Amino acid sequence: MFAQQGKQKKADTLFSKFSFVKAAKIYRELIQDNYNKDYSTRQLADCYALLRDPRNASRYYKSVVKQDNVPVEYYYRYAQSLRGTKKYKESREWMQTFKDSGGIANTEDFDKDIDFITHVFNAKQQYFLSRIRFNTKYSDFGAFEHDNKIYFTSSRDEGVAIKRVYGWNEQPFLDLYVTDKDRKRQVDYSSKVKGDVNSIYHDGPATITNDGKTMYFSRNNANELGKVTDKEGISNMKIYRATLKDSIWTDIEDLSINNVEYSTQHPALNRDNTKLYFTSDMPGGYGQSDIYSVDINPDGTLGTPENLGDIVNTEKTEGTPFINNEGTLFYASDGHLGIGLLDIYATITDENDKIVDYVNLGVPINSNKDDFSFFANDDGVTGYFSSNRKGGRGDDDIYGFYRVPVLHVKGVVTDAINRKPIANSVIKLFDDKENEIAYMVTDEFGYYEINIDRNKDYKIVGSQKKYIDDYREFTSKHLKSVESTITANLILNPVQDVIVLAELNNIYFDYDKHNIREDAKLELDKIVKLMTKEYPDMVIRIESHTDSRGSLSYNDRLSIDRANATYEYLVANGVDAKRITEHKGFGERQLTNGCEDGEKCEEDDHQLNRRTQFIVIKME
Template identity: 35%
Template sequence: MKNIITLSFILISVSLSYGQETYRAADKVFEKMQYLDAAKMYESKLSKGDYSKELLEKAGDAHYFNTDMAKANKWYDILISDYLNEVDAEYIFRYAHTLQGIGENNAAKKWMKIFAKRAKQNDKRIEDHSEGDVVLENVLSIKPQFRLQNLSINTRNSDFGPMYYKNKLVYSSALDSSYYHERIYNWNNQPYLSFYLGRINAVETDVKFIEEFSENINTKYHEATLAFSPDNQKVYFTRNNYIDELGRDDDGVNHLKLYSAELSVDTLSRTKRKEWRNIKELPFNSENYSVGHPTVSKDGKKLYFVSDMPGTIGATDIFVVDILEDDTYSTPKNLGSKVNTSGREMFPYITNNSLYFASDGHIGLGGLDVFESALTSETFQKPTNLGAPLNSQLDDFSFIIKEKENIGFVCSNREGGKGDDDIYSFERFKAITPVKVEDCQQFVKGYVSNSKTGERIPDATVTLYNEKDVKLSQTQSRINGDYAFNFDLGCSKKHYIKVEKNGYNPNQKIFVTSSISSETIVPLDIETIDELIVEDNGLLKIKIGIIYFDLDKFFIRDDSASELNKIVVLMTKYPKMVINIESHTDSRSKDDYNLELSNNRAQATKNYIISKGISANRINNATGFGETQLINKCSNGVSCTEAQHQLNRRSEFIILKI
């Protein structure tokens, strides 16, 4: 889940050593929750060979907090391999979560056990994860109880936090500017979140956009997740700590707060339309911690919410207060260790019978899973995972339900959605007992490699199908090219695997599972769509001869022009290709001069390509880096030959889109 309402809680729970001088610029970006930009900056350091423990942690975290489990796994995998005895137990837990997120449940169980041995004894998660095999197998074997359908209101951005309002649905969305003004926040370059109103269709399987929920409640920053009193005359909602500008604590963190508003007639309006007014902060808000994600009991006497306030067991916990007379409230009470864990408990929804909530601290399938805690004599029972397909390998949350009708809504950033977080309608039905198949377990694994060079290929999408073309599972190849499916195929069965990656020709391979061993090994190979395209440190680049520049010059030489013409031909062949141009100098001359010179060289290169008929908008950026990214030892003060210095006077062409 990549929305700021969730992750502003997470940030507070991170207690890492983000302060070394080497990474200070990237750390500042991370602390502002601009995770995509921070990840690029950390990975730039990694590409230069800095595989320190601290940098691997940072790179993994930047993707983990942006819920990109495949990329987080890539860096955590190296971290755990190189620094297992040095890392904090929390990183073993995160690593195991990313393994679940890419479908490697067997490996996840192993690492959850190791986490249980390494974690502090007061960590609630130990109880669940010390017997990871048994508990996770129980979750995986839960019989399906839900049928999901993606809603038409979902956009390319984040849509989540649904709540019933009369016969309609209020939800939060980073709706784009085709409807309303757009203010972009730097987390993932999406508009700010606001509340919108939708009409639920007759069978409650879809929702149609109506209008903005309330101009009085929506501001230019974030509003998300809300709950109504039983008579729908009062609303509780989550908002950034905001008055005229975003408020921040001493560490620069903008926390969340809970607010209430009352429905009253607009006496100044000719239509006498009711509007939400009298907006108030709730008294247990703070400048130093976050409070949000409200839900109100059906009798209107209790308000449940999420916070990381003092007394929290984990990263975020669920609390409750009594709603008293005269708009007052009791002291917040933690729901305790039966519900809350050392991880995150979020997005509660209370009914007369149960508390539903999302958690990554209880055993799940990966990311946040939805759990149900039955309410018996005012006591919450041990939570149960609601299983697949409601839960997935990624984040599943914001569950609401009409229990009598067994219908409701849930949110997820699972694959196959329309954008970031999507809202799904669901029908809950009686679990169906699956037909028993032959007792023969068979799993498939292998690796992805370049068909010409033999080089292992990471981050390729590997999809498993049966012989009837039904998609069974999907995963990403790891940093060493390995892949594996935790999906029992049965023995002597015909299947096929498709492998795809941007910049490569897709390929597929048919295989028949073994009838002898428990595993079938299926190597996969792919090749780039053109021999000029290569992969370098996870980036696709156009590999041509070095674009040479004379010392202190930035004009295009004849020998360089012949190489640049290859790029023109390639971009003409692939008309959707978009590139970045990066230009570099050697270390001679002053740093500022070299930076300006390299910028001039990048622009000259760009202008040459454009002059040959390539549209300017297909060159996303042309940037000079001066002497900041030397490819050899020839830094300031080091004696080198002219040929060695020449190697640093280069241009690189990075493919962003094909």
């Protein structure tokens, strides 16, 4: 029994020092010997989970969750390992058990997950993978481009005489590498970043400023005497800064955000290099590791780190932040319910750049294994991420991607008369066979937006009560892959009430006169009644005209007088002046017949041109 106690103590010591491969071997032996089996099974399952091996983790967690009085945390761990093996239905059942056992204080994420998997796998694919030729059987991750070169982190330390391995996974320590973007052959130890960045311990990942002169990178806390450890004997990670001098990275600088008692790592810069994002397990966070940001002052000093909050951070692990050109934060998390273990997410911000939500990038960026270290180039459509998914060359591998943005048609529906947007307009989208494939209603600004497929022909129709339908035919064929928007604005003409319009007769004037005749008063009184009694929201426009006799300038003035006389009569008899948008004279420019200058016409024909017309702008 003393021998077994010693074995367990040794296994626990290895576990506490993150030597999970060696610890797992001893826990398996203890289970075979039936010594403290429940405890050893829990520890062995945790070893496999920390080694990111969900198949073996779920195998042992399956036994763990059957134990008496097992901590409810193991229900969650089992659910996550099941996700890592694509057993989503079983995973959801155990998440429900975790929730029912009081394991979820905030159920918002859990409730979001009800249809998550179905949505993710049925979503339109935006990202497509491209092959990276320099992966190895070891861990390769954290790739980014700068100045037509690819920088990345790797444990591929092959070709050196003395190998030093990391106890966590029995692989060589990490170093930073760089290679030309178009290099085809394998990248070996000779491609390590030149200078003082790489040490005998972990180095990387890294990021470089826009001007190419400064590098921020992760490294084990160490000095010339070896590793520096915290109270628990752990050498935490720090972020250091290096300067490029004569093509060599040197002048390594320890940053003020570092601390011997916790880790800071995974540096990332915002667009103008005024803010540094990083991962840390410093006290006061939400979970195992959180994402923070800190201001970089003009003199290079750093401000006070700020936690990005509980929308981004969870009780679990968040890391590997990246900020694209639009200021969107991408990061990895196993705390938000996702497809597998670590998934990559992007933040959603409001008009004040405040983070209000996050979105899972879906497949194929995310898988049932670990997916992390997202990077996008300035073009916004190409980049890299890392994953230990099945089908790679080794442990963690680097994957290239190119993105074909979701294409959508958008537009605004407006009134043809007053050019104001029409809210609650019905929008229907049809394919080239006249099948209706989408339906929506415009918002308060008359705006609509619908996702569509590429390389197809469409017709979009807008309609609203009291308006005539408008439509546009368009195609999504032959577009550039970076294009994401087709604009199709719609203009609706009001449907005029035929009965009412029949009552809006023209009024006529005597030759060279602008006074309102008695027969005209009868017509104008009808309009007053319509506008004050029957249609209190009715809006009109007045247009007055002359015949062709007289000079052009004289007739212009005469038609204006007729328009003014008509306007004044209506207002004097109770019509609100605001409901007459315009009263305008057109002179002899819009004759209704051929009675132009020089033409012989009867008086009755000239009379038809001496008129005022009423145009209905709005009618409720």
